[in-house]
Structures are given as C-alpha cells and as structure tokens.
Amino acid sequence: MDQSLPDSASLSPAPALTPMMAQYFEIKAVNPGYLLFYRMGDFYELFFEDAEIASAALGIVLTKRGKHLGQDIGMCGVPIHAANDYLNKLVKLGHRVAICEQVEDPKEAKKRGAKSVVKRDVVRLITAGTLTEDDHLDARASNFLAALAMVRHGETDFALAWTDVSTGESFTADLAADQLQDELARIDPAELILSEATRLALVERHLFAPAWLPISHIAPAQSFDSEAASATLRDAFPGGAFDPSALSRAARSALGAIVAYISDSQKGVGVALRAPVLGATARSMAIDQATRASLELHQTQRGQQRGSLRNAIDLTVTAPGSRLLSARLAAPLADAVAINERLDAVSVLAGDTMLNGRLRSDLKAVPDLARALTRLALDRGGPRDLAAIGKAVSAALALSSHFARLDDVPTVLARLSATLAAAPAPLASMLALALDDELPLFSRDGGFVRKGYDQTLDDERALASETRAVVAALQARLIEETDVRSLKIRHNGVLGYFVEVPAAHGTKLLEEPHRQSFIHRQTLANAMRFTTTELADLEGRIARAHEAALDIELRIFSSLRSEALGRTDALRELADALAELDVTAALAHLAATRNYARPEIDTSLAFEIKAGRHPVVENMVQAEGHSFVANDADLSGADDIGGGRLWLVTGPNMGGKSTFLRQNALIAILAQMGSFVPAASAHIGVIDRVFSRVGASDDIAHGRSTFMVEMVETSAILNRATRRSLVVLDEIGRGTATFDGLSIAWAAVEALHETTGCRALFATHFHELTSLAKTLSRVSNVTMKVREWEGEVVFLHEVGPGAADRSYGIQVARLAGLPEPVLARARQVLDILEQRSAGTASSSQKASVLDDLPLFAHQPAAKPAGPDPVHAALDAVRPDEMTPKQAIEALYELKKLRDDARRS
Ligand code: ADP
Ligand code: MG
Secondary structure (H helix, E strand, C coil): CCCCCCCHHHHCCCCCCCHHHHHHHHHHHHCCCCEEEEEECCEEEEEHHHHHHHHHHHCCCCEEEEEECCEEEEEEEEEHHHHHHHHHHHHHCCCCEEEEEECCCHHHHHHCCCCCCCCEEEEEEECHHHCCCHHHCCCCCCCEEEEEEEEEECEEEEEEEEEECCCCCEEEEEECHHHHHHHHHHHCCCEEEECHHHHHHHHHCCCCCHHHHHHEEECCHHHHCHHHHHHHHHHHCCCCCCCHHHCCHHHHHHHHHHHHHHHHHCCCCCCCCCCCECCCCCCECEECHHHHHHCCCCCCCCCCCCCCHHHHHCCCCCHHHHHHHHHHHHCCECCHHHHHHHHHHHHHHHHCHHHHHHHHHHHCCCCCHHHHHHHHHCCCCCHHHHHHHHHHHHHHHHHHHHHHHCCCCCHHHHHHHHHHHCCCHHHHHHHHHHECCCCCCCHHHCCCECCCCCHHHHHHHHHHHHHHHHHHHHHHHHHHHHCCCCCEEEEECCCEEEEEEEHHHHHHHHCCCHHHCCEEEEECCCEEEEECHHHHHHHHHHHHHHHHHHHHHHHHHHHHHHHHHCCHHHHHHHHHHHHHHHHHHHHHHHHHHHCCECCEEECCCCEEEEEECCHHHHHHHHHCCCCCCCEEEECCCEHHHCECCEEEEECCCCCCHHHHHHHHHHHHHHHHHCCCECCCEEEEECCCEEEEEECCCCEHHHCECHHHHHHHHHHHHHHHCCCCCEEEEECCCCCCCHHHHHHHHHHHHHHHHHHHCCEEEEECCCHHHHHHHHHCCCEEEEEEEEEEECCEEEEEEEEEECCCCCCCHHHHHHHCCCCHHHHHHHHHHHHHHHHHHHCCCCHHHHHHHHHHCCCCCCCCCCCCCCCCHHHHHHHHCCHHHCCHHHHHHHHHHHHHHHHHHHHC
8 A cells, every 4th residue: 555645643634635635626627528547556546426326337336535724634545456347347437537646656755754745646538439459449430539620710610630540541521410410329429528608509509419428528628729730730741741731620620629629648658649630431332320320220229239231241351351341341332343343353353262262361370560569659558569560461471472372363452462572571470579479468467578588687586586495595595594494484464574484484584593593574474574684685686687678678679669650550551451351351252151152233224233231131041940021122223214213012011121122232232342242143232322211110209209200301301312322121101190101102202203202112011002002103112022821921022013012010919919809900990991981881880990099909819618628628638648659549539529518
C-alpha cells in the first residue's frame, strides 16, 4: 500500500481537507464526467459517487473510509492486476474512466515531509471510442470514434469524421442533415462526440436518433472550432501527408474535434492517425438504416450475430480481414469498374483452389499488424507487438511468393502481391534475431531479448543467475551454522530476500549466538523472518544485475520500436494489403465451397437472377436436412420503357415471399461489394440505393405505431428512390384497416412504376393489387406455389407466374397449433365472408355473421363424453408384461379405437 496513505482518522471531518483529499478533488475537478480510478498502492480506488456507480456496475463491495463534511466517504477499489477486466465492463456499460497514477516514487514524497502526498496525475482517459488494447477490443470488429460537426452558413452544413483509434484509419464525409442517421447507422460508432449546439439543432429538427443517446458525449464548443482545427490537424498529420485545407469547413471542424479529443484522452502521447479518407461515402451504394436492419446485414433484428449476412459469409481467417469484410458489406461499391476489379481477383482465386488454400493457410498465422503498430506508436506496445510486426512481414514475403505461379494476374492481386513483396525484410530479420520465442506482455517485465543478441546483456544475466547459485550456497551455510534444517532463503516484493524458519525455531535465532547475525523482520503465525548483512549485500548485487539487464533490454526495445515506427507508412500499407488479401481469399473460398456464381455487373438497368438462393436461410434450411428451393427473378428494364420492372408477389403465409424478396436484395449487395452470389447466374446493372421495408413492425421503443412507421418509411422510399434503385417492399399497408392499407399500397405501386421507375419487388396480401398488372406495363404478378394435399397445404417455395387467390391463413394457423374448435369456427366465418363478397351468401347467413362478429361465438366442438377411449386403453397397457406379439396386437387395437372415435 501507498506509504503516504493517511489513516482513516486523518480523513475525518476537519475544517480543512486532508492533503490527499485536496489532491483528489483537484484531479476530479479537471476531469468531469469521468469515473476517477485513483491509484493507491496496488489498487485503483474510487470515492464518493464514483464508488457507488462502480460498485453497483461491477458488483464489488462498497466500503467506507473516513468522513467528508460529516458524511461517510464511500469507497471501492479494484486491484491493479485485474483492473483491465473491470475497465472493460465499465466502458461497455457506457462509463468513462480517468486513470490517475502516482507519478513520482513515494520515497520522493517522503523527502518533502512525513505528511506530504505522492504526486498523482491522470495519465489516460478511457472511453468506448478511444480503446487500443486487445483486452478491450473485439478483434473482428472496428471500434469507431465519430465526431459530428455543424457549420451554420446561411444553410447548415454537417460533416462527420470518424476514426478507429486502434488502427489509425480515419475518414470524413460532408452530409446533408437527413443523411446523418443512415451514415451513423452504417459506421456504427462506439462513441459519438458533438457540441451542445449541434445536439440542440438536431433535436429541434427531430434528427437526433435515440440510438445516439447512450454513445454521445458533448464536447466543448471550442473543440469544434474550424479555424483552430487547421493547426491541430497540421500537427497531427505532419510532413505534409495531408492538407487540412482540402476539407470543407464542417469536415475540418469534425476531424479537428476528433484529434483534440484523442490527444486529450491519451494525455499528450500523440494520436497516431493515418491521413483521412475524404468523402468516404460518396462512392458507395446507399443503404439506409431501416434497410440495413431489415436485411440483417451485420446483425439480426434481435441484435445477434448468428443469422446475419455477415455471419454467413465471413470466411476470413484474420481479425483485420474480418473487419475489412465487415466494412465492405457496410458500404458496397456503386461503380461497375471497381466492382469488376474486385470480382476479377475473387474469380482467379476461386478457380485455383490449390493456390487459395495455401494463401488461406499462410494467412492464418498473420497477426493484427495495424493494432500492434498503433499501440507501439502510442507507447503502449510491448514485446509481443514488436514480434507481431516481424511475423506479419515474414508472412507477407512468404505469401507474395505464391503468386509467382499465376500467368495472368488481375489488377487487384498484382497490386497486393507487389505490396507484400515490398515488405521490409531487414526489419523482420532484426526482430527475429532480437526477440525471444516466449514473450511477456510488457517490456518492463524484461526477459524478452533472445540470448546471444547482446553480449553485455548476456553478461549481466549470467551475473544475476550466478547470484542465484550464491544464494543457494548461503542457505546451505546458514543451515549448517544454525542447525535449523528447515531454514530457507526466500524472496517477496515487500521484504526482498529474507531468511525464513518455522516459528518453533524462531526463538533460537533471537538468542545468542545467532542474534548477532540475524536481524528480525517479521513474525507470522507459523514462521519467523530474518535478514543478515550478508543477505542484504547479496540482494543489492542481484538487484543491480537485474536492473542493469532490464536497462539494456529496455534500450533494445526502444531502438527496435523506433526501427519499426520508422517504417510506419510501409507497414500500414502492408496491413491493408494483408487484410484485403484475406477478404479476397475468403470470398473466393465462399464462392468455391457454397456454389456461388460471379455476377455480371454493368451500367444497364438489368436485374436478372437465375436460380437465386437466400445465403442465410439456405444454410438454415440445409442444416435441418432440407433443400432450399432456388428461384429466378427478372426485374430488368430499360430507360426507353420507363425503367425497371416491378413484381407483385402474392402467396400463402409461410410460402416464402419474404425470403424471396430479401434474397434478391442480398444478392445485389453481395454482388456490389465484390462477392460472388448464391445463384446460378446474375446480371445486375449497378444499383445506387437499396431499400427494403417490412410492413407491420411496431417501433414501440421509439413511440411510433406500426402504421406510422410504415408510412414514414414508405414515404422515405418514394422520396429518395431513383430509377437506378432497387426497392423491396414486404407487405406494406398491413398495419391499418384493410381499405386504407390497400389504397396506400395501390398508390405506392403506381408511384414506383410511374414516377420512380426503379426495379422493385412488392409482396402483398391484398390480392386486389394483382389487377394492376393489367394496367401498368412493367408490373407482373408472381406467386408462391402451394399444393393442397388431404386438406393440408404443402409449401413448394417456388415462384411462378400468376396471382394467389387465397392466403391459407387457416392452414398456417393449424400448423401453429391453434385449437381445433377455433379453426373450425374460422373456416365457417371465412366461407361466409367469401360467399358474401362473391354475392352468393343468403341474407340470413350474412346477418348471422354480422351478429357474431367481431365477438364471434366460441362454440367448442362437442367433445366425446367421458374419458377418451384411446387414452384409456393406452393407460391400461403394461409394456413390461407383454410379449412382442401381444404388443403388436395392442397396437392394432389402439389404431382401431382411434378410427372408431373419429368416425363417431
Ligand atoms: P412468407 O413471407 O411468405 O410468409 P417466409 O419467406 O417467411 O414466408 O418463409 C417461411 C419459411 O419457409 C422460411 O422460414 C423458410 O424456412 C422456408 N422457406 C422460404 N423460402 C424457402 C425456399 N426457397 N426453399 C426452402 N425453404 C424456404
Ligand atoms: Mg413474410
């Protein structure tokens, strides 16, 4: 424990604060909004409200320590060695933590007087968006910090900047207010900073999404100052790597705020960011927030990984590869040339499974270069990070050699292979020579430099281990002298080296003649501890040898670190290339093993899918031992006929409508991210935006009714879709009364056809809509086929031309186990309603239905009186007492009873 720690008495109410409390308050005051982890010895302690919050969040004991202004001071603590886990938990819960360390040796404080307090300072602020340690991060997910800036210049401009502090990647985008929600949904930041003025402006326009609330942090207005940003940015990106004047004022303000925030959180260590990618979103396929959620691209609607598209297609073997795949899925391309370049590369590897297999198996061993490099740059890296760099470089060189066998290398692979081949080999050999095989996490632990690398280091180490032999000899001699066989020389952090004897022998050493040489240090329950002058001497020698060795190791570490950081640009490019190769190889593997086909991508209005499948449902259906039914779709259009086609999809519940709709949207997204697609063939003219909506899903959390949600989203589509878009609407209009819903669905189909001219799929239960196909030239009806068999429906999941005449709701209800009497009654009502609409119901039937609806009489079908004979017979059966023959007879008897019961 900290020697300067006052006992609880000195914390008791006093007119003036104790020096320690004064220090605590001072530090707390300059870090508002942070839980203060106040270092005391081997613990981080939290006080007052912080202690209450942390103890509740972490499930640790809240204790008391003295009083302040007459009130007990709440306190809780976490041990240093376990601090990471606790930090993790707090940050995941949305808390922000300031780490306050002792910044001088307690001995120094002592020199200033017995009561003086050890100097402490906050060395780092830890927030969800500024993490760099592997312990805190999900290896396969990016961790973005985003800043949202607003500049009022007549009209209002917004910009976003975002960065993954752990890899240094950074981006900016200028956006209109109504793009913010979609863009932030795509980036999915862990933390969002904005000024109070920006927040208010957004709230005023109803543009502040509820999802932002838990991740938002209000930063002071001056950190968004666009003038000050120029200077901040020039410092953060030195050497003319990037010119801040290339940014819009709003983007400069956002990026400036990010840099300021990071450098503040790292407390002057630096920021280690890469030059930002400007206008990052302009070139990609737009997928709005609702579409992203409805298509379950990165997670299911319930927030799970399993069942998402990403989960189904991510066959990458490295964490950076997985992050890149995720980023590509979040932002597919909208440029046919670039898409085809990616597809060319995937195609070559998919066609050469031998080569691809080798690449993938070599890639498996590639460490996370980008994150290791950032930690080193922030002076938070250890020997393992250095080793990671060496390993990545050697792996890159080995990988590049595999490409030699290709005759015709597509552009992307040629670029990757050139980058891999240019990896700094001398750096890798230097690191391999210097670093041991087994490495500690921190350089301060020492013992990571390989034997034989540095002569002086080896000499010091020999001395240190030699002294160990000397300790053993000394122990033998002391045993001899005292005649205490169980005497041991031991070591711990508090006492250093000491002599330990069982309590029974302790007194012996306290007496003559031994009390001359043995100095008492400690009495434990069953042992006594001593030191001797000789041992103290030896201790000094050992400590000096260790210290000298550690000094040398740290010097070596720091020079290796500078060597590595001197290659930052090359290494970052290398990290990118390795991730890109992993993604390409993974997509090739996906194509080869799951029977995906290369899509034909051009700038037409084509959308022709042959034998398409749903990438996720296909896996699920197959896992259950069934086969997925592939379906065609053709929405191809042309400008001279007014745009793309619209298919109206009708069919029974559970027939496969939603699956069919989504699979086509997913095929489009996969194709434009540069992946092969689950289909026999696909021809797609580049799509600028995809929209997918499912009707009738309440958004209770946001306080909007089903119908309101539907209408808000339908209007968003009608306002934003272009002729180049793909629109998928699943049962829109269901959330209101039948005629309302039908009319709106009707009008929406007309608008999509007449005004937008996009390619569209529209699933509906309103069979009336199918008559639109007669009047609208590019509308066609298709239906999910079913077969009726012995009164039950069999879903064929097959899309064919035509319109369904019924929904088979009652059959589905039966599959779901609705009670038979309810089903019978429903059938009765349906019959009458259908006859009525056909005009054939007798007036008395109509009347009776109207009388009974909506509180229709629940008449349970007559149940057989008394116990059911089948069950009674079954109860009487004693299988243990039966011969096989008797058993068979009993079975026949049971069947007969059942048949009789049915007939009656
Ligand atoms: P709908 O929207 O018409 O009610 P869904 O698309 O939700 O029907 O499909 C219901 C279920 O049918 C799915 O969960 C899936 O198990 C199965 N299914 C759908 N399409 C297919 C298909 N093409 N091949 C095999 N099974 C399918
Ligand atoms: Mg459906």
